[in-house]
Every structure is written in structure tokens, then in C-alpha cells.
Amino acid sequence: MHIENHTIDAHNQSLLAGHRRKMEYVMESVKNPEALLRKLVEFEVAIPSWALGTGGTRFGRFSGGGEPRCLEEKIEDVGLLHALNRSSGAVSLHIPWDIPENAAAVRALAARYGLRFDAMNSNTFQDQPEQAHSYKFGSLQHVRAAVRRQAIDHNLEVIRYGVELGSTSLTVWLADGSCFPGQLNFREAFQRTLQGLQEIYAVLPPDWKLFVEYKAYEPNFYSMTVGDWGQSLLYTSKLGPKAFTLVDLGHHLPNANIEQIVALLLMEGKLGGFHFNDSKYGDDDLTVGSIKPYQLFLIFNELVEGMDARGMDHARDLGWMIDASHNVKDPLEDLLQSVEAILLSYAQALLVDRQLLKAAQEANDVAIAQEVLQAAFRTDVRPLVAEARLRAGGALDPLALYRSEQIRKRLIKERGARGVATGL
Numbered sequence: 001m002h003i004e005n006h007t008i009d010a011h012n013q014s015l016l017a018g019h020r021r022k023m024e025y026v027m028e029s030v031k032n033p034e035a036l037l038r039k040l041v042e043f044e045v046a047i048p049s050w051a052l053g054t055g056g057t058r059f060g061r062f063s064g065g066g067e068p069r070c071l072e073e074k075i076e077d078v079g080l081l082h083a084l085n086r087s088s089g090a091v092s093l094h095i096p097w098d099i100p101e102n103a104a105a106v107r108a109l110a111a112r113y114g115l116r117f118d119a120m121n122s123n124t125f126q127d128q129p130e131q132a133h134s135y136k137f138g139s140l141q142h143v144r145a146a147v148r149r150q151a152i153d154h155n156l157e158v159i160r161y162g163v164e165l166g167s168t169s170l171t172v173w174l175a176d177g178s179c180f181p182g183q184l185n186f187r188e189a190f191q192r193t194l195q196g197l198q199e200i201y202a203v204l205p206p207d208w209k210l211f212v213e214y215k216a217y218e219p220n221f222y223s224m225t226v227g228d229w230g231q232s233l234l235y236t237s238k239l240g241p242k243a244f245t246l247v248d249l250g251h252h253l254p255n256a257n258i259e260q261i262v263a264l265l266l267m268e269g270k271l272g273g274f275h276f277n278d279s280k281y282g283d284d285d286l287t288v289g290s291i292k293p294y295q296l297f298l299i300f301n302e303l304v305e306g307m308d309a310r311g312m313d314h315a316r317d318l319g320w321m322i323d324a325s326h327n328v329k330d331p332l333e334d335l336l337q338s339v340e341a342i343l344l345s346y347a348q349a350l351l352v353d354r355q356l357l358k359a360a361q362e363a364n365d366v367a368i369a370q371e372v373l374q375a376a377f378r379t380d381v382r383p384l385v386a387e388a389r390l391r392a393g394g395a396l397d398p399l400a401l402y403r404s405e406q407i408r409k410r411l412i413k414e415r416g417a418r419g420v421a422t423g424l
């Protein structure tokens with residue numbers, strides 16, 4: 001199904017007068033509104049193909065119905081999101097959950113919705129039915145060469161699919177590690193993993209990037225072979241200039257200062273991209289901005305400052321992806337909320353008075369530094385983000401329109417109540 005332009009127009013008309021009033025008010029606190037709106041229009045966040053069905057936990061999975069039954073329907077769903085918010089113009093695929101059987105056709109379908117393919121994701125954390133060797137004791141770190149070969153070959157296959165789809169990056173997240181002391185020789189596990197990554201890196205097309213994602217724990221609970229940003233940076237530094245660290249917000253130990261991690265990775269030119277989500281305890285994969293919106297703002301504050309310092313293009317030079325998926329919300333509503341939260345934090349970060357902050361830092365004026373940051377964070381930028389969406393042809397209130405158009409109900413009618421999408 002898809003949503004017609006005239007439906008979006010009618011929705012916007014009904015909200016326009018109220019929107020204009022809110023805009024007038026917020027414009028008073030924005031110095032260069034046109035430049036800011038342009039940046040918001042350009043910003044885009046990739047939607048993960050594995051989050052379009054209702055996420056489960058290992059205890060259960062409760063489908064909301066109407067889940068996409070194939071890659072084509074997943075693309076249709078992302079197309080729907082993009083039509084509503086005009087900021088979801090990319091999709092990130094996980095192989096083998098979403099193998100494009102006919103890549104040319106899939107690419108053409110995506111193009112019809114104005115979508116491109118962002119980073120490809122490999123999966124060596126699960127065994128597939130036809131697979132010769134098990135990843136029970138790891139993949140690239142494995143003590144047996146045949147298992148490592150299989151994992152490397154899988155990544156090469158993912159790159160091949162990506163090339164056919166026009167993607168230009170590969171994200172490698174390894175579940176490798178150990179559950180008990182003594183299980184693994186840390187140094188040898190690192191070296192084997194590095195060797196595997198080097199083989200993958202060697203076949204990357206010239207314009208491709210390799211993202212090495214880290215995670216503190218789970219599924220291994222004693223050690224992870226890419227367990228934190230230091231380890232990831234070690235791998236990516238040894239690999240070379242096309243390798244970068246990927247930050248997934250849920251992959252840190254409690255209270256980690258993620259904004260500082262981001263600032264230093266950017267300084268080193270080694271920050272590749274993000275998996276946005278939110279968390280209370282661990283890899284909770286909750287809706288972006290639902291638990292710690294101030295932290296998200298502080299991260300964007302570092303991103304804007306650090307990217308500007310390196311002359312980077314905010315919209316293009318890092319990989320912006322969502323990695324969220326859970327039990328109780330309609331996944332499409334969750335994704336609309338996640339994209340919105342990202343844009344709000346980005347807009348607030350753009351509002352930070354950099355000169356004043358710099359002056360406060362130079363003068364050790366801690367109170368004013370806090371005032372500057374919080375003045376931006378406490379600005380209600382929702383009208384600005386809505387205005388950017390309006391200018392780009394999207395809906396002023398995507399979630400409200402999704403509800404009033406009864407999209408989930410229509411999807412259930414079309415696809416049935418029992419379908420289960422591949423993914424988490």
C-alpha cells in the first residue's frame with residue numbers, strides 16, 4: 001500500500017494555521033532559520049530491514065499483524081515511512097534475513113519509493129539451516145580455520161549483494177567472545193579476528209567503507225572480542241583508511257560517556273556511523289529518545305561540533321542508521337518516533353551558540369556552559385522539524401496521519417494477521 005500525495009496535502013492543510021503560529025514563536029530563537037531548515041531537509045536516517053516486524057525477546061514474540069512477508073514488502077514499508085516523514089530515504093539490509101533474489105528488481109523497486117541502500121549487515125551470530133559449520137564458539141575468532149573461512153566467505157557474499165544494490169558500506173557486528181574465564185586466549189582471538197577482517201577489507205570496492213561495531217556483552221557474558229570502542233578502534237586502525245568504528249547507543253556499559261567517545265572517534269577520523277536506539281539497562285533497542293533524550297542531544301552536540309571542525313557534510317559523511325526493535329509498539333510507529341527524536345536532537349544541536357560555549361569554556365565559566373547547552377535542549381524545536389518535513393513534501397504530523405489513515409489495519413487486511421517478518 002502507499003499513501004497518496006493528496007492525502008498528505010489534506011492533512012497538512014488541516015494543521016497549517018496552528019503550525020504557522022508555532023513557527024513564528026520558535027523563529028525568534030533561531031539565528032539563521034533558512035540554513036537550519038535546509039540541513040534538516042537534507043538529513044536522512046536509514047531504516048533497518050530487521051525492525052519492520054514486531055521484535056521479540058527470547059521469551060516470546062507478539063505479532064501486531066500486517067508484518068511484511070518478504071523484502072519487497074519491507075521496502076514498501078520503508079517507502080511508506082519516507083512518504084510520511086521524508087527523512088527515511090534509505091534502508092539497511094541484514095543478510096541472510098533479507099537476501100535480494102533479484103537485485104536489479106529490488107533496486108528498481110526501492111528507487112520508485114525514492115530509497116537507496118545504506119550499509120549491508122552480515123550475520124555470523126546465528127546458524128543457518130544449510131550451513132556446514134556452527135558459530136557456537138564464534139565466527140572470525142574461531143579456533144578452527146574452516147569456521148573462520150565460512151564467516152569470511154559470508155561477508156564477501158554480503159558485499160557482493162551490496163554492490164548489486166548500490167550500497168557502499170558493510171557493517172560487521174560479531175557476537176564472538178567467551179562466556180567463562182579460560183575459554184579463550186584473548187590475544188589469539190583478537191589476532192584471528194583481525195586476520196578475518198583483513199581478508200574482508202581486502203576485497204572492499206574502492207568507494208566502500210567497513211564499519212566495525214562493538215558491544216559490551218551479550219550473547220557472550222565474560223568477554224567480547226570487539227567489546228568496546230577501544231577494541232574497535234584498534235581493529236579499524238590496523239585495517240586502514242576505509243575501516244571505521246560504528247557506535248550503537250545500546251552497546252555500552254551503564255553510564256558510559258557516549259558523547260565523549262563520539263568526540264574522540266571523530267577527532268581521529270575513525271567514526272563511521274551510528275545505530276540509534278535507546279536503553280535503560282543494556283542492548284534494549286528501545287525507541288530512540290524514549291529514555292535519555294538529553295544524552296541524545298549531547299551526542300548530537302558533539303557530532304555537530306566535531307563534524308564542523310573537520311569540514312564534514314552532516315547528511316552524507318557518516319552512516320545514520322536506526323537499530324531498534326521491540327515488543328509492544330507498532331514497529332512503523334516506533335520508527336516514525338525514532339526518526340523524529342533524531343531530527344529533534346540534531347535541530348537542538350544546531351541551535352547551540354558555539355561562540356558563547358567556546359567563550360565559557362575558555363573562561364572556565366561552568367555555569368554559562370551549562371546554560372548554553374540547556375538553552376538549546378529546552379527549545380521546543382518540533383515546529384522546525386515539522387516545517388522541514390512540510391517543505392520536503394512530508395506530513396506535518398506523520399504519526400497522527402498514520403493513525404487517521406488506519407495504516408496498520410489496512411496492512412493487516414492486505415497481508416494477514418499472522419505473517420512474521422524475518423529479523424529479530
Ligand code: RM4
Pocket residue numbers: 050094121173213215248275283323424
Ligand atoms: C546486535 C547488533 C547488530 C544487529 C544485531 C541484530 O545486537 O546491534 O548491529 O545487527 O543485533
Ligand code: MN
Pocket residue numbers: 173213248275323
Ligand atoms: Mn547494532
Ligand code: MN
Pocket residue numbers: 248250251283323
Ligand atoms: Mn544491538
